Amino acid sequence: xxxxxxxxxxxxxxTGTSVAQQQTYFTNPVIHxxxxxxxxxxxxxxxYATGTSSEWAPxxxxxxxxxxxxxxxxxxxxxEQPEWTKSSFWAPELFYYKGKVxxxxxxxxxxxxxxxxxxxxxxxxxxxxxxxxxxVEFEKEAIDAFVMEDKGELYITWKAYGLDNRPIELLASKLxxxxxxxxxxxxxxxxxxxxxxxxxxxxxxxxxxxxxxxxINGCCGPGSDYAVAVARSRxxxxxxxxxxxxxxxxxxxxxxxxxHGTITTTPDGRMFYLCxxxxxxxxxxxxxxxxxxxxxxxxxxxxxxxxxxxxSLVQPMPFTDCxxxxxxxxxxxxxxxxxxxxxxxxxxYADVKTEVKAxxxxxxxxPKEESKSGEALCLRPASxxxxxxxxxxxxxxxxxxxxxxxxxxxxxxxxxxxxxxxxKVIRDGKEQQLADLPLPSPALHLRMQVKEGxxxxxxxxKDGKSWNSLKHGLSEETIRSLIRWDRxxxxxxxxxxxxxxxxxxxxxxxxxx
Numbered sequence: 001x002x003x004x005x006x007x008x009x010x011x012x013x014x015t016g017t018s019v020a021q022q023q024t025y026f027t028n029p030v031i032h033x034x035x036x037x038x039x040x041x042x043x044x045x046x047x048y049a050t051g052t053s054s055e056w057a058p059x060x061x062x063x064x065x066x067x068x069x070x071x072x073x074x075x076x077x078x079x080e081q082p083e084w085t086k087s088s089f090w091a092p093e094l095f096y097y098k099g100k101v102x103x104x105x106x107x108x109x110x111x112x113x114x115x116x117x118x119x120x121x122x123x124x125x126x127x128x129x130x131x132x133x134x135x136v137e138f139e140k141e142a143i144d145a146f147v148m149e150d151k152g153e154l155y156i157t158w159k160a161y162g163l164d165n166r167p168i169e170l171l172a173s174k175l176x177x178x179x180x181x182x183x184x185x186x187x188x189x190x191x192x193x194x195x196x197x198x199x200x201x202x203x204x205x206x207x208x209x210x211x212x213x214x215x216i217n218g219c220c221g222p223g224s225d226y227a228v229a230v231a232r233s234r235x236x237x238x239x240x241x242x243x244x245x246x247x248x249x250x251x252x253x254x255x256x257x258x259x260h261g262t263i264t265t266t267p268d269g270r271m272f273y274l275c276x277x278x279x280x281x282x283x284x285x286x287x288x289x290x291x292x293x294x295x296x297x298x299x300x301x302x303x304x305x306x307x308x309x310x311x312s313l314v315q316p317m318p319f320t321d322c323x324x325x326x327x328x329x330x331x332x333x334x335x336x337x338x339x340x341x342x343x344x345x346x347x348x349y350a351d352v353k354t355e356v357k358a359x360x361x362x363x364x365x366x367p368k369e370e371s372k373s374g375e376a377l378c379l380r381p382a383s384x385x386x387x388x389x390x391x392x393x394x395x396x397x398x399x400x401x402x403x404x405x406x407x408x409x410x411x412x413x414x415x416x417x418x419x420x421x422x423x424k425v426i427r428d429g430k431e432q433q434l435a436d437l438p439l440p441s442p443a444l445h446l447r448m449q450v451k452e453g454x455x456x457x458x459x460x461x462k463d464g465k466s467w468n469s470l471k472h473g474l475s476e477e478t479i480r481s482l483i484r485w486d487r488x489x490x491x492x493x494x495x496x497x498x499x500x501x502x503x504x505x506x507x508x509x510x511x512x513x
Contacts, residue, residue: 024317026069026292026324028255029277033380034287034488035061037144037200040264040274041094041101041125047264048125049274050077050103051290052090055407056378056490057081057347060092060105062126067322068264068272068292073341074126077103082118082131086110087348091200093262094125095147095179097154101125102179104135104145104156115141117158119180132180138171140164146262147179148203150236154179157189157212159199168192170201170212172237190214190231190240200260202273209301210236213273215259216247220288224278225250226257230303243302245309249273249293252310256280258291271295271303272318277311282384285453287488294318327382330510334361342379344490349373349408353499360393363400363495364502372429373408374399374496381491384453385513388491391464391506392416395442398497400504402446404455406489410482412474413494414446414458415503423458423472427481434472448491451513454479455491 031038035051042048047065058076065071077092085107092105101122108115117136120129136142136158144159154175161168173186190212192198201214209232217225227250231240251257261275273295276288293315294306307315317324332340334356345352349371355362365375390402392415399422401415409429415422416439423435435458445464449457456479458470482489491510495503 024320024322025314026317026322028291028313028315029279029289030065030069030274030292031063031071031290032286032327032382033289034490035063035290035380036276036288037091037260038274038276038290039091039093039262040272041096042264042266043096043101043125045267048094049290050092050094050125051276052092052288053344054089055087055346055348056344057352058344059089060103061341061344064126068266068318069322070325075341077105077120077129078131081347082107082120082133084109084111084118084131084133086113088115090115091144091260093145093147097149097179099123101127101129102147103129104147106143106145109134109137115143117142117145117156121179135175135181136173138186142171144199144201144260146201146203147175148205150205153177155203155236156182157201157203159201160186162199167195168198170198170214172203187237189238190242200275202262204263205236206297207301209234210240211303212240213263213303215275217257217259219257219260222284224257226259226277227251228259228261228273228275232302245302247309248303249305249309249311251277252312254280254313255291255311256284258311261290263295266318270318273305282452282454285384285488286381292318327512329512330379331507332361332509333359333507334505335359343492344378344380346373346376346378346405346408350375352377353502355502359506361493361505361508362502363493363505364398364499365495366499367408371408373411373426374413374494376403376405376411376490376492376494378403378405378490378492379508379510381450381510383512384450386450386491387511387513388448388450388509389445389464389511390493390508391443391445392503393443393506394502394504395419395439396497396501398495398501398503400495400497402448402492403494404448404450404482404489404491405494406482411489412455412479412482413496414448414470415494416444417497421460421470423470423474425474425478425482427478434474435470440468450491 038051060077157172227247229246256278258277405411445461
């Protein structure tokens with residue numbers, strides 16, 4: 001770590017931070033991999049987080065932590081798709097109320113393909129959620145919910161008019177006491193008259209003011225310039241005054257863009273904002289990753305970030321006894337009775353069938369509608385440099401192997417079909433064979449090495465020890481064309497063909513370099 005950077009960080013910490021805290025730091029992101037639009041919640045001494053799962057199932061990954069820095073995935077909000085939904089599972093928001101945990105989430109409605117806000121309830125963030133369907137159905141879209149209790153009543157706010165030829169607004173409405181329906185007419189909190197963009201809001205009350213912390217500018221993709229702004233009002237309904245020093249947080253040399261998050265507090269009342277950010281360079285290929293930044297109020301009664309308005313990867317540790325753990329390699333020998341929670345699959349394009357039994361994974365299924373894609377069972381990479389490896393123990397007429405999967409029209413696959421070993425790329429729905437040779441062995445180990453987010457080396461082995469590199473014509477231009485900002489390509493296992501002729505895998509590992 002740069003000593004000058006540490007010294008500078010120490011000088012900008014607000015008075016009252018302990019000496020021990022000034023001497024210990026962590027590095028963002030705190031949750032590695034593509035988990036956009038994070039929501040955070042504290043219950044007693046445990047923190048819970050979830051975020052966008054987009055076109056991957058299961059829906060909305062759930063993470064837990066006791067120190068805000070080290071997180072472990074425990075499961076998902078939904079293991080089955082809510083009946084009213086079609087796709088695009090975005091921006092879930094956790095809310096704890098009267099001993100119950102609510103999640104207000106965005107998804108496209110099956111009947112009209114419009115994004116609305118649904119609600120589900122559970123006894124705990126890691127419990128089974130019961131879905132109650134849409135709570136906000138408004139105009140052409142309603143996304144990015146946030147819920148606040150004020151004077152014993154519940155209010156919900158959301159982003160509206162993002163698809164209309166009119167300024168975006170943050171609208172709000174009172175909720176019924178059970179939090180499941182709107183009560184009353186929606187009203188406007190803030191209007192995007194400057195056409196900067198406005199979404200992903202946090203709404204809270206402090207010292208007689210109501211505050212809205214929200215994201216502005218472009219959210220996504222290589223040109224993203226997301227930033228964080230704030231407005232306040234003496235009244236819940238407004239009018240809200242925008243801070244003249246906006247944005248209060250934006251990108252820097254080390255962070256491409258940052259925004260869309262929520263605030264949690266520590267037991268002693270300190271405020272931490274968990275939001276997502278892109279990293280520049282090869283880090284971009286990990287997608288929008290959750291970053292943690294501490295907030296404090298200044299004498300002007302406006303919130304400010306402890307390390308300044310330029311987002312920083314290096315942050316003071318929230319707790320003095322906390323040590324940040326290194327990113328761990330992933331290994332699954334399929335000896336459990338169920339899939340591990342880190343696995344995800346391409347639900348819009350295929351019905352995926354998995355069976356874990358006696359140290360083997362059977363993967364099969366069939367494409368949905370007119371999709372030509374097979375079944376992709378994937379992992380969120382925690383680094384842009386890694387090696388994916390697996391062992392295949394069967395031979396049949398189905399395609400089976402490893403993949404770098406974006407969506408049904410953009411992916412590559414390396415594996416076997418019948419008595420052939422092949423590497424193929426599907427780009428804009430068109431398939432191209434890059435390698436085709438006789439299958440060296442019915443049971444085979446496969447390897448894909450990824451550097452700076454891009455796969456460049458493919459190899460096979462009969463014993464998992466002696467490896468043979470595959471010659472291929474995969475260009476960097478072709479690889480880069482597979483990247484989708486909203487569905488960052490994920491490495492994983494792949495099957496395509498008869499659902500009664502599954503791919504059988506012995507293990508899968510993701511080793512970070």
